[in-house]
Amino acid sequence: xxxxxxxxxxxxxxxxxxxxxxxxxxxxxxxxxxxxxxxxxxxxxxxxxxxxxxxxxxxxxxxxxxxxxxxxxxxxxxxxxxxxxxx
Numbered sequence: 001x002x003x004x005x006x007x008x009x010x011x012x013x014x015x016x017x018x019x020x021x022x023x024x025x026x027x028x029x030x031x032x033x034x035x036x037x038x039x040x041x042x043x044x045x046x047x048x049x050x051x052x053x054x055x056x057x058x059x060x061x062x063x064x065x066x067x068x069x070x071x072x073x074x075x076x077x078x079x080x081x082x083x084x085x086x087x
Contacts (some may be wrong), residue, residue, distance in 0.1 A: 001034050001059070001073040001074075001075065001076045002010065005030075006049055006050050006057070006073070007050065008029075009026055009029075009030065009050070009052040009079060010051075010052045010055070010057055011058060012026060012029060012053065013025070013026060013054075013055040013057060013079075013081055014052035014053055014054045014055050014083060016055075018083070019037045019040050019055065019081050019082065020037055022037075022055055022081050023035045023036070023037045023081050024059075024086070026081065030079075033076075033077065033079065034060065034062070034078030035078055035079050035080045035081060036060065036067070036078065036079070036081070037067060037080075037081050037082075038058075038080045038081065038082050039082070040056075040082045040083060040084065040085045041085075043056070043058060043080065043082050044070070046058055046069045047069075047071065047079060047084075049071065049073075050053045051084070052084075053084075055081060055082060055083060055084060055085055056080050056081075056082045056084055057080070057081060058079065058080040058082070058084075059071065059072070059073060059075070059076040059078075059079065059080075060076065060077060060078040060080050061075040061076060061077055062077050062078070
């Protein structure tokens with residue numbers, strides 16, 4: 001995954017009406033990457049890979065069973081999509 005792909009993903013996610021719609025668009029565009037919708041509260045201690053006007057994206061890595069947030073694009077197997085919370 002590179003910076004251009006991440007920015008494209010963020011643009012698509014931000015344009016969607018909801019996090020669930022964003023996930024559907026990202027799943028279609030970036031198959032076979034996995035896309036998971038997560039509540040912002042669950043990600044409060046994680047650093048997003050990209051932040052848009054409406055959504056934040058986190059990179060997800062998996063060992064085949066468990067998922068975790070990664071900051072290494074080479075490890076990314078998908079995205080966690082979060083609706084931004086107003087400050």
